[in-house]
Amino acid sequence: MKIDYNKIPLYAKRFKTPAGYKYQTIYEHTWELLNNMDILFREYSAEIEDGLKKLNIDIEKFKYLLKLAAIYHDLGKANLLFQAKIRDKQKNKEVPRDKTLSREVPHNFLSLVFVDVNKIAEDIKNHNFTNSEWDTLLYTIAFSHDREFDCNIYNIDYFKNYIEKGVIHFLNNPDLYWFLNFISGSIDKDKIIKNTNFFWKKIKQFKIKMLEEILNFEEYNTQFKVLLKGFLHRLDHASSALVTVEEERIDDFPKKVELYLKEKGNFSNFKEFQMKAVELSDKNVILFAPTGSGKTEFGLNWAQKGKLIYTLPIRVSINAMYERFIRIFGEGRVGILHSDNFLFLLNDEEKYNSDEEIEVLFNNLNLSKNLSLPIIVTTGDQIFTSALKWPGFEKIYSLFLYSKLVIDEPQSYSPESLAIIIKTLEEVSYLNGKFCLMSATINPIIFNYFGDKIEYLQAYSDNELKNRFSHIISIRDNSILESIDEIIKEAKTKNVLVICNTVKRAQEVFKAVKEELKNSKELIKVELLHSRFIEKERRRKELAVLNGKDLNSIFISTQIVEASLDIDFDMLFTEISSADSILQRMGRVYRKRQYNSKTPNIVIFTKDISGIGRVYEEDITKRTIDYLKNFDGLYLSEYDKKVLNEYVYDLKEIKETRFMKKFNKTYDILKYGYRSENKSEAQKIFRDVFTVNAIPKSIYDENFEKLLGYLEKLNEKNLKPAEKIKLISNIRDYTVSAPGYLLPKSGASVFDSDLGIFIVNHNYDEQLGLISDEDDPNNYIL
Incomplete structure (x- = not known):
């Protein structure tokens, strides 16, 4: 029986809905991209045009090539194996089989063969396009999805066979016929087959040169390539998510x-x-x-x-x-x-x-x-x-x-x-x-x-900074654990913040304070906040510290309260850390108030410090102590703080420190073209710590039926996206952000592999959070 390929719907996307699968054709998806392109240039036309002009990129030329990239990028989905893969079992019968096509060629590589080579030559000749600009378009289409291209798997003979038996039949399909006519004015099967060798060589060439051509951002070709490919990604991803690429701008x-x-x-x-x-x-x-x-x-x-x-x-x-x-x-x-x-x-x-x-x-x-x-x-x-x-x-x-x-x-x-x-x-x-x-x-x-x-x-000017001060500091040559009585004494009349360098030390201080208060008649509120509480408890604690304005209270925390939090405590007890960190900690005390007392409101401990050499570089921390000792018992003005930071990070003085060696090594690796395999790997490198979502065993046992009920509901068919998010949220309420190294050491088991959630056997205390007996090299998680 002769198959009418023109009547086979060509799908680009499949969405799961309560009523079953919903499909979006290549035609519909492509129009979504073109509509989003109009929105992008409508909302930010002035900024985009100005930016391109400064890079000497002609805006009309750029828009023309972007439009072509949007049209071509998914045409390669018009192939037998992709159309069979995207359908559910019932719709799968619409697509014929060909036993010679054993392995799917990624559609982005197939999309390239739809490009009219004659039109390339014509545009180069008549419209002032360069070979490099057209190569950028071809590169953008071929790697609109950055998939591996293994020439040992996809050799030229298989590539040709795949196009002849899996693609050519769809050329007159109405779902893409309009686009092909719009672009080329005609469709020539023989030319597509003839040009296969040309595009095969281009794909191999692009893959080889991909790295070297994105290293020099000062060059026109690199700028053009990054912007064209980046704009296509934004249009494609927004259209696939069924959202606009840009919402209405803010003008003032x-x-x-x-x-x-x-x-x-x-x-x-x-x-x-x-x-x-x-x-x-x-x-x-x-x-x-x-x-x-x-x-x-x-x-x-x-x-x-x-x-x-x-x-x-x-x-x-x-x-x-x-x-x-x-x-x-x-x-x-x-x-x-x-x-x-x-x-x-x-x-x-x-x-x-x-x-x-x-x-x-x-x-x-x-x-x-x-x-x-x-x-x-x-x-x-x-x-x-x-x-x-x-x-x-x-x-x-x-x-x-x-x-x-x-x-x-x-x-x-x-x-x-x-x-x-x-x-x-x-x-x-x-x-x-x-x-x-x-x-x-x-x-x-x-x-x-x-x-x-x-x-x-x-x-403020330096003179103004010299007259601005909110802190008197006290440098103590002892451990924070040796000053629990003083912390409690100050909390009788003040709102006290305690910051430790590691989770473990923060837990130790909290236990010591609670123990000291056990037989006391003092009504002092004590709260511990760090990254290793289960989510719902951590959120409550974060709100408590943000709203913590009560006297007679002690908040004990780690670095997570340092940056850009609008909190204002009366007094700080802290372990010494690097200059920038210690100054940020000071910024949580008398944040917008003038300090008129003569007694210190910042107490810094320099003995038995947690996290030195792991969380903070020892050389940097020592330089911080050396400078601050000059101000023991004195006001520290905003100008003094500025000079402290400049002194500690004096590039001539720290060039041989571990801090600078780590910085230079990373910068040089990037300079010479390091590429991470995926975004997740890149994020782990950036965070410098590998964490997992884990349910402590005691929490799991206590909430066993509830958690399994959420998981069972989550695996039901035809679940609405909103319901799915709510269920995931309910499960994540019981998870803690744990260092990855705990998994093999704790006899961890998998709760759900799709969610990436584990069960760890480490103890969990509702007041202390996750407790680890291991010496934790990443005992702080921001």
Whole structure:
């Protein structure tokens, strides 16, 4: 029986719905990309055109090639094996079989053969296209999905046979006939077969040259390639998720910030440095601003209008900043992007307590994931891992042709992560990207790499900084565990913050405080917060520390409270750490108040310190102690803090330290073209710690029936996406972020492989969190 290939629907996407599978044809999916392309250029036309112009890229030429890439990129799905694979069992019968096609050729490579070689020659001749620009289009189509291309598996003979028997029959199918006619004006099967050798060689050539051609971001060809491929990825991913590539832009950040501040009261005008931000909006900027002086408002004013990506190093800081931005810009204008964003959002039971509201949340998560909202608040690993060139990294880089990037508290990253950040910013700047680094502790390494290429601004002059002080410090040559009585004594009249360098030490301090208070009549609230509590308990504790304004209380924590949290305690007891870290810790005490007492409100312990050599470099920590000893019992002004950071990270003095060796090694690896296999691997490298989601055995046993009930429900067919997210959230409530090395040492078992959740045998205490007897090299997780 003769098969009519023109009547076989050609599917590009399959979606699971309560009513069964829903399909999207190649035609429908391609039109989604073209519609999204119109939206992208409508919302940000001025910024994109300006950015391309500065790179000497003709905008009409760029748009023309992007449109072709959008049309061609999925045409290769019109092949027998893909069409059989995408269908359910019943629809699978629509597609004939050919026994000579034993292995599917990835559709992105097949898409290439639809390109009309004659049209390439004509465009090069008549429309001022270069061979390199057309090669960029072909490369973009061929690697619209970055799949492996093994010439031992897909040899030229098999490639030709696959096209002749699995592809050619569909050329007149109405699902792609319109596009082929629109592009070429005619369809010639013989020419497609004839040009197979040409495209086969191109694919091999692209694969070989892929790395070397993305190393030099100063070159036109690299810039063109990264932007074209990146824009295609953004269009494709948004269209596949059924969301717009860009939501409506925000045209006046400063006005919205001003309205918000006026509603809060006690606001007359922006500070001088905050107003200066608007003037510097088209510049790369470093802002030095003491804690609590209003650098967030500076960052928003600097962004001015359009699109903003705002990065912070710590999840709890991101959550707090997201809620702050929601109050300024409104619902549906701000996205949050980190590994547990849906858990954080679902925690708002008043907002998301119905299926309809959860569907809205699900859509918002998709918009955030696809970077479609005008403001995205995110962790650094979502952005800066692009420097590790994971497959598809161009998607992130292309974003900054028309977006602004704020890096808040860059000092909170490890030397390896700092090297990755600096390399990313270098490459983004070559693509006309604009960034703003903001901190109370700017690492001199940053100046070393950017020099006069970046505007430096201080919130206050050095003279003003010398007259600003909120802290008197006391340096103690003893352990924090030897000062429990003093901590409790101060907590009788104050709100006390205790910060330790490791989870284990924080647990030890908490136990010692509780033991001392056991027989006491003092009514002192004691709270412990670190990363190893189960999710629902950790969220409660994070809110407690954010709202912790009561006297007679002691909050004991780790580094997770250091960066960009608007908390204000009366007194700090802390282990010594690196200069940037210790200064951030000070910023959580008398944050916006003048300190008029004569007694220390910052107590720093320098003996029996946890985490030195593992969490903090010993050389850097020693230099920090050496400087701070000069201020024992004295006020430490904001100017003194600035000098402390400059002293500790003096590049001439620390060039042989482990800190700089780690930084230089990472930077050099990136400079010479390191590529991670995937984004997940890149994120692990950036975070410098491998963690897993685990349910402690005692928690699992206690909630056995509930957890298995969630899992059973999760595996039901025809489950709505919103229901699925809610069930996953319910399960994750009982998980803790645990270091990966615990798995083999704890006799761990798998709870669910699809969710990546394990069960660990380590003890769990509701007051202490997960307890590990091992000497933990990663005993802090941000």
